[in-house]
Amino acid sequence: MIAPITGKKHLVTSFHNLTPEMQEEVRALYPAGFSEAMIRVDKPNGDFFYAVPFETADAAYLVKIDVKIDDGIEDEDDKDYYDDDLKGADELPDDTSSAGEDASDDDIDI
Numbered sequence: 001m002i003a004p005i006t007g008k009k010h011l012v013t014s015f016h017n018l019t020p021e022m023q024e025e026v027r028a029l030y031p032a033g034f035s036e037a038m039i040r041v042d043k044p045n046g047d048f049f050y051a052v053p054f055e056t057a058d059a060a061y062l063v064k065i066d067v068k069i070d071d072g073i074e075d076e077d078d079k080d081y082y083d084d085d086l087k088g089a090d091e092l093p094d095d096t097s098s099a100g101e102d103a104s105d106d107d108i109d110i
Contacts, residue, residue, distance in 0.1 A: 001073050006061050008055070008058060008060045009058065009059045009060070010059070010061075010062075011059055011060070011061050011062070012051065012061070012062045012064065013061060013062075013063060014064045014065075014066075015063050015064060015065055015066070018063065022054075022056075024053070025054070026054050026063055027057075029043050029054065030052060034052050034065050036054055036064060037052045037053070037069075038050045038051070039051060039053075039062075041062065044046070048051065050064070050065050050067045051063055051065060052062050052065060052090075103106070
């Protein structure tokens, strides 16, 4: 989409760099959140950011919105998830003395 030519300045800024009053105006413009209006802006170096449009009387802004992208499992979580040892398994009592007497059908090899 090409923006119409106006006498307004076109600026890109972070939401956090707006004045508190402007931040409130942006929030009021998007009361249900930014996700529906957010656009992805690709930069020439391959990076990108997400922004929402916002206009004032003298400027048209693209307001950068911080987005946390889930790019995979954290290393610490990864270790716990793929740990093959059962935690606390060493603390389970070994009850092999009566395994042949009261074995269920699931315990019998045929």
